[in-house]
């Protein structure tokens with residue numbers, strides 16, 4: 001059930017039009033999970049920015065998708081070894097990395113941001129959708145409480161026990177459960193136990209009747225990751241409250257052209 005302050009904001013935003021969620025920022029055009037991608041997503045008109053968070057070895061939440069540093073940074077060169085996990089790197093070392101060069105030389109010089117820097121950039125202009133990939137619930141909740149933003153952000157995870165733990169630590173926080181594959185009766189029964197008010201499911205796996213059922217249960221429905229015009233328009237027509245995309249400007253343009261959620 002939607003019973004958090006931010007959940008009500010989402011509900012209002014999604015009344016007729018699907019909410020535009022920029023996946024890893026404007027990641028179709030800029031290096032994912034960087035301040036550059038987040039700023040570009042805001043410029044593109046995204047209402048929500050989805051991004052991934054791991055904790056460094058010294059317990060600082062940082063924005064990066066993978067467990068290891070190699071795909072999106074130059075860690076192998078700068079730190080002298082491939083295969084280093086984010087959780088085994090200190091923030092001082094992460095701060096030396098280039099998180100843009102992998103995408104093209106024109107993106108060189110972009111750093112790997114901390115969660116705090118990302119939130120400083122986003123709030124209050126867009127809603128941060130923080131995907132937990134690694135790190136303890138206590139560390140994340142303590143930081144968000146210290147920053148005074150627990151009612152301004154959404155936290156989500158594929159690890160539903162993590163979501164449940166966050167809910168027990170901070171019931172004011174809007175939460176999402178991520179999933180893929182068939183949305184079966186067991187999953188439907190587990191959702192209320194997590195405290196989540198948003199279900200974020202793989203766009204290829206969610207059927208029209210699943211969306212109807214989730215909405216009947218008072219849950220917000222978001223789908224990931226829709227990128228083509230057909231996927232984006234289809235998700236809107238089936239009633240998704242929000243759509244996660246690598247191309248927020250493309251979705252925004254379709255919304256302007258009139259793709260809408262059913263009344």
Ligand code: G3P
Nearest residue numbers: 050052131178200224244
């Ligand atoms: O939040 C939806 C989506 O980002 C989940 O998958 O692998 O892109 O983090 P992934």
Ligand code: CA
Nearest residue numbers: 050051052131
């Ligand atoms: Ca993600």
